[in-house]
Amino acid sequence: MNKYINIDDIENVSKTIEEAIQLKQSPFRFHHLGKHKTLVMLFFNSSLRTRLSTEKAAKNLGMDVMVLNVNEAWQLEFEDGSIMNANTAEHIKEAAQVISQYADIMAIRAFPSLTDKQKDESEYIINSFVKYATVPIISMESATAHPLQALADAITIEELKLKERPKVVLSWAPHPKALPQAVPNSFVTMMHELDVDFSITHPKGYELNPEITKNTSINYNQNEALKDADFVYVKNWSSYKDYGKILCQDENWMMTKEKLGNAKFMHCLPVRRNVVVEDAVLDGENAVVIQQANNRTFSAQIVLKNILENLS
Numbered sequence: 001m002n003k004y005i006n007i008d009d010i011e012n013v014s015k016t017i018e019e020a021i022q023l024k025q026s027p028f029r030f031h032h033l034g035k036h037k038t039l040v041m042l043f044f045n046s047s048l049r050t051r052l053s054t055e056k057a058a059k060n061l062g063m064d065v066m067v068l069n070v071n072e073a074w075q076l077e078f079e080d081g082s083i084m085n086a087n088t089a090e091h092i093k094e095a096a097q098v099i100s101q102y103a104d105i106m107a108i109r110a111f112p113s114l115t116d117k118q119k120d121e122s123e124y125i126i127n128s129f130v131k132y133a134t135v136p137i138i139s140m141e142s143a144t145a146h147p148l149q150a151l152a153d154a155i156t157i158e159e160l161k162l163k164e165r166p167k168v169v170l171s172w173a174p175h176p177k178a179l180p181q182a183v184p185n186s187f188v189t190m191m192h193e194l195d196v197d198f199s200i201t202h203p204k205g206y207e208l209n210p211e212i213t214k215n216t217s218i219n220y221n222q223n224e225a226l227k228d229a230d231f232v233y234v235k236n237w238s239s240y241k242d243y244g245k246i247l248c249q250d251e252n253w254m255m256t257k258e259k260l261g262n263a264k265f266m267h268c269l270p271v272r273r274n275v276v277v278e279d280a281v282l283d284g285e286n287a288v289v290i291q292q293a294n295n296r297t298f299s300a301q302i303v304l305k306n307i308l309e310n311l312s
């Protein structure tokens, strides 16, 4: 592996999930791999899990870690040929090359604007780092994808499934703010890699990018979609078609204990209680969100391990 920007950077998904589960049993087994290697993590946006779990994963592998909150550094310019006489003080061309001298691997979090679909879909921030950095790049959530989260989700399903081919439902939920499609995009892509009976439920207008959902079954009736589910992944996202807009705040889409039934409740966190999901679900025995968050360490660790093994 020489980068992890999208799930298709993983050569063999089921083998990677198995290896991550093995790493969880003995997290320090490959502590020698990261000796004298540095991970630089760049955050354009907030984080709790991604920041701490990726740092923990790197340290489990013996790496040194440096973190930069990009908003505290010089404002970066991404346009080629721009006349930098306004707010941006440093071009990505220099910044990426300079940081590469301090890092053996770089990890980047950069959310979308949700106002400029074309620009967001170009993934100009993470792709600029891929273009100008001289070290491998890991996405810690980009404009359109959150592949480390999706790998943790897959690990969690593999650990908890009680049948060979579980039924997994991705259910939209209301939220007061317009949120990116990155998490559901990557979850959908990951579910296409697993042997699961997968479907999506959301109100009309919340269809994700059809190039990502492909022929996934979409049911606009949440109760119907949830019937006999083994895993229910709840997430809000803003409209893809009416880009970045909130079309519906219908609280009837909030996940409840009654609707969940016997299914395991999954969410990437952070989650707004009693808006996205009621307390009774999060405080109940079917919620697996804490295990999911724990698996963020091992999704990051298997990715870092594979990249470290590939460094010359």
Ligand code: CP
Pocket: 046, 047, 048, 049, 050, 051, 141, 149, 268, 269, 270
């Ligand atoms: N799930 C997730 O990415 O959490 P953070 O935003 O806290 O990193």
